Amino acid sequence: MAFLGTLVWKVGRCRVALPPLCRAASRCYSSSPEPTTEKSVPYEKVLKQEGPLSGPTKPLPKSAECVVIGGGSLGCQTVYHLAKMGxxxxxxxxxxxLTAGTTWHTAGLLWQLRPSDVEVELLAHTRQVVSTDLEQETGLHTGxxxxxxxxxxxxKQRLDEYKRLMSLGKVYGIESHVLTPAETKDLYPLMNVDDxxxxxYVPKDGTMDPAGTCTTLARAATARGATVIENCAVTGVQVHTDDLGVKRVSAVETDHGTVQTPCVVNCAGVWAEKLGKMAGVNVPLIAMHHAYVVTERIEGIQNMPNVRDHDASVYLRLQGDALSVGGYEANPIFWDEVSEKFAFSLFDLDWDVxxxxxxxxxxxxxxxxxxxxxxxxCxxxxxxxxxxxxxxxxPxxxxxxxxxxxxxxxxxxxxxxxxxxxxxxxxxxxxKDMYGYDIRRFHHSLTNNNRWIRNMRTASTRCSLLRNPYPPKNYSVVLPGNPVPLDRLP
Ligand SMILES: Cc1cc2nc3c(=O)[nH]c(=O)nc-3n(C[C@H](O)[C@H](O)[C@H](O)COP(=O)(O)OP(=O)(O)OC[C@H]3O[C@@H](n4cnc5c(N)ncnc54)[C@H](O)[C@@H]3O)c2cc1C
Structure with a gap:
């Protein structure tokens, strides 16, 4: 077995192949884009089904008001909230x-404080759903x-930033405390606080369980009338052009039938780009390898909070009596050929990265x-x-x-x-003001719109669109003698 300290020394000095690192993984150095075996995965026995499923878990309806594609965190949350809103x-x-893509192996960390008021609200809602709402609705604990x-x-700069976060948290009722190094040591005795x-410290932060969260969301959505169908891949999205020349979704195709629908939600994670192409929609994201390692038991780590060290780009997540250690890769490996067959799978970890x-x-x-x-x-x-x-x-x-x-x-x-x-x-x-997340920020027509809107502003053409990026559906921008429905904006 390798120790973390030995790894630092070996990779730093020798650049030679490392000895086997863990009981299950057999290759240490690999930048292979192929999925590895699933043996090293802690949750395998819980999530992986024993044999292949033969077909969809439920019959496909002929039509639906909306079809959500993908049963990961986003798909399950979206279908739950759609059902909850009626x-x-x-x-x-x-x-x-459910969870077969990225979600099943997530670290599941939830921090409540981020330097954006909208994000603080979004995070607070997630926490409310997983810690309280779902359990009240279903009687099930999400984990x-x-x-x-x-x-x-x-x-000092980082501490100043955290003090600002604490102030922001007060506005939203999120309890947090700035601790001295000595107080930190009292809270987390295994931590080096010398530097x-x-x-x-945010006492009500925590850790989400991916399988528990998604199955409970699906259960709650189904109880409100939604239909969750597994083992049913979307193979096409039908689009028609209406009388005004506007392209609109009309149906979703699968090998097991077609569902007529005016609305599709692409929650397909790293597969979203492929799903976008089915309808001529550009989805500007890129798939990368992202990883953490799970340690052996650490005496005294039980019940410790999760740790995020932004300057060292590392997090330590409590996993029972051990830690998961991960962070953002500075030199990540891209996954260019996203495989259709990748489900409950992982890559070999590249130790260099x-x-x-x-x-x-x-x-x-x-x-x-x-x-x-x-x-x-990984x-x-x-x-x-x-x-x-x-x-x-x-767009x-x-x-x-x-x-x-x-x-x-x-x-x-x-x-x-x-x-x-x-x-x-x-x-x-x-x-909420979701402009920072809105796909239209990347679209060339929006870039043109932005320029157009800026021109309008300089030309003193007043329009509520400037103050409100989300006008009602049938809103028209009225320029002198020229009403332009939003659908038809250049
Ligand atoms: C190592 C690691 C650690 C992470 N840690 C954290 C963390 O601590 N906190 C945090 O908030 N986030 C974390 N994340 C990120 C988080 O897990 C992901 O952002 C999230 O799970 C993505 O969910 P998703 O629903 O968008 O995608 P996915 O979970 O990938 O779901 C997409 C689904 O679409 C399905 N699909 C694909 N194609 C089709 C098709 N044609 N038809 C039907 N279905 C299809 C897939 O099978 C898949 O189930 C981590 C990620 C990784 C890799």
Whole structure:
């Protein structure tokens, strides 16, 4: 078995093939884009079905008000919120089993404080759904664990930022405390606090369970009339052009039948780009390998909060009596050929890419140096150019909505974003200011619109569109003698 400390030394000095790292994984160095075996995955026995399913788990309806594609965090949250808002003739189609894509192996961390008021609200809603609402509605526990969260400040600027986050949290009723290094040591005795300026402790942060969350969401949605169908891949999306020349969704195709619908939600994770192409919709995201490792047991780690060290780009997530260690890869591996067959699968971990996290982790919790690695979890995740999700109605096709591109935050943002998406679909606009997530920010026609709107502003042409990016569905921009329905904007 390899220890984390030994790995730092070997990778740093030798650049030679490492000895086997964990009991199950057999290759240490690999940049292979192929999925590896699933043996090193902690949840395999719970989620993986024993033999292949022979067909859809339920008969396909002939029509639906809305079809949600993908049964991961976003698909399940969206169908739940659609049903909760009263749209009950809604169908979720999942190619494999719920969570089979990225969601099943998520770390599931939920931090409540981020430097954006809208994101704080979105996160608060997710927390409310997984910690309270679902259990009240279904009687089932989602697996939510409220072990708290601890942000690390190893310089003054970072501590100042955390103080601002604490103030923001007060506005939203989120309890948080700025701790001194000594107070941090009292809370987390295994932590090295010698190089710390302080920490931000949020006692009601926690950890989401992917399988528990998604199955409970599906159960709650189904109880309200939604239909969740697994083992049913979407193979095509039919689009027609209406009398005004506007392209609109008309149906979703599968090998087991066609569902007529005016509304599709693409929640297909790293497969979203492929799903977009089926309808001529551009989905600007990229799939990358994203990873964490699970350690052996660490004495004294039980009940500790999750830790996020932004400067070291590392997180330590409590996993029973062990830790999961991960972070954002500075030199990630892209997954260019996204495979259709990838379900409940993982990649081999590339230690060259991953090592940057280990050094920061060992510095923060020195006990890790002598701790073995039990398993590696390296899966696909989608990222976008500005690190914000892709949501809302695609500019190319009316009725084609996106809920994808979640940049390693799709569990914690899932509830808030699922609710906004449902509101967007039903009412034509989200409840919150979702402009930062709106797919139209990337679209060339929006870029033109932006320029056009700026021109309008300079020309002093007053229009509520300037103040309100989400006007009602049938809103028209009235220029002198020239009413332009929004659908027909250049
Ligand atoms: C290692 C790792 C750690 C992470 N840690 C965290 C964390 O701590 N906190 C956090 O918030 N986020 C985390 N994330 C990110 C989070 O897990 C993802 O953002 C989230 O799970 C994405 O959910 P999704 O529903 O968008 O995609 P997915 O879970 O991939 O769901 C998409 C679904 O679409 C299905 N599908 C694909 N094609 C079709 C088709 N043609 N027809 C029907 N269905 C189809 C797939 O089978 C899949 O089930 C992590 C991710 C990784 C990889």
């Amino acid at each position: 749209m009950t003739n809604v169908v979720l189609l999942e190619r494999d089993r 939510w664990i409220q072990n708290g969260g601890l942000f690390i400040a190893s310089n 710390l300026y302080g920490t931000l 991953f090592m940057q996290h280990i050094e920061g982790a060992v510095n923060r919790v020195p006990a890790l140096e002598q701790t073995g690695i039990k398993s590696t979890v 899966g696909p995740e989608s990222f976008t150019a500005d690190h914000k999700p892709l949501m809302g109605e695609a 190319e096709v009316r009725g084609y909505f996106l809920g994808c591109g979640f940049n390693s935050a799709g569990m914690m943002l899932g509830g808030g974003c699922g609710k906004e998406l449902a509101h967007w679909i039903i009412h034509g606009r989200p409840e």
